[in-house]
Amino acid sequence: MARAVLAYRLVEEEGETLATVDRSQERLTEAVDRLESRVGAVEDDLDAKIDDVRSRVVQVKREADAKAPADHDHPALDERVDAAGSTATEALAELDRLDERVDRGFENYEEILTYLRETTDDLDDDVDRLVRTLVDLRERTATLEATLARRTAAADLQREANRHGVTQASCGDCGSTVHLGLLSAPRCPHCDRGFTGLEPARGFFGSATLSVGDRPALAGETTDSSSTAEPRQAGDDD
Structure with a gap:
């Protein structure tokens, strides 16, 4: 009887563990999918904004260069044009640096997503092993129940004979x-x-x-x- 009770407890514990792993795996998969979607949306939005800013800066630089006088010498205007050109150049360089940082950031996100995917695959393997263990444990429990029932029935028959x-x-x-x-x-x-x-x-x-x-x-x-x-x-x- 003690072995049967122990087997029942093991089956219940394995069943609860398997259910917990299933729920954790589902939550992890959903979180990975949401993260991939958000990363993709942010990446597209940043690319669009960077391209827009870059085009605006280039346009300002061209306009500043075009305003430089061809026949007249105006030192103050020349200084302003040079300053605008330098500012535009610095802005373009800063945008390039920002673009590189964004790329490195998304590479890190990709590493994280890869890790999460591998973790999910490992969880799949763990679930498969748990399922096989649970099936084997249930079969062993059923066999133990049958053995216990046979012995109990034989003992009942023997007690009746003794009476x-x-x-x-x-x-x-x-x-x-x-x-x-x-x-x-x-x-x-x-x-x-x-x-x-x-x-x-x-x-x-x-x-x-x-x-x-x-x-x-x-x-x-x-x-x-x-x-x-x-x-x-x-x-x-x-």
């Missing part, structure tokens, strides 16, 4: 003698029919009989009872 002072009885199907104290399952060791109860002997010279019939299948049992039942020990015919 009637019976140590051996005839199988109601094949008529073979069965030693009740050696049964590990409520089945005939000779014909493999299942026992459903004990009929005490009638009369002084009569013998007890083990009634047979189809009993409900136990959890973990297959249609071939010999493949799941434990080895039985029973007496031979008298």
Whole structure:
């Protein structure tokens, strides 16, 4: 009974762990998808703004260069034109530096996304292993339940026999003698029919009989009872 309880607890714990991992994996996948979408949108927006600013600066520089007098010498205007040109050049250089920083930043985002994707793949592998472990544990639990149920049914039959002072009885199907104290399952060791109860002997010279019939299948049992039942020990015919 203690082993069955332990198996139940293990199945429940594995089931809860698997559900938690599934939820974590779903949240991680959704977060990665949202991050990819936001990064793509920000990258497109920054590219558009940088291109717009660059074109405006170039336009200002060209206009400043075009305003330089061809026939007249105006030192003040020359200084303003030179200053505007220098400012435009510095702005273009700053934009180039900003563009490089943005590119490096997005490369870092790509590394993070790659890491998250790899982590998600690792979680997939962990989930697969958990599923296989859980299936195996459930099969073992079902087998343990069937074994426990067989032993319990055999013990109930033996207690009934003890109440009637019976140590051996005839199988109601094949008529073979069965030693009740050696049964590990409520089945005939000779014909493999299942026992459903004990009929005490009638009369002084009569013998007890083990009634047979189809009993409900136990959890973990297959249609071939010999493949799941434990080895039985029973007496031979008298």
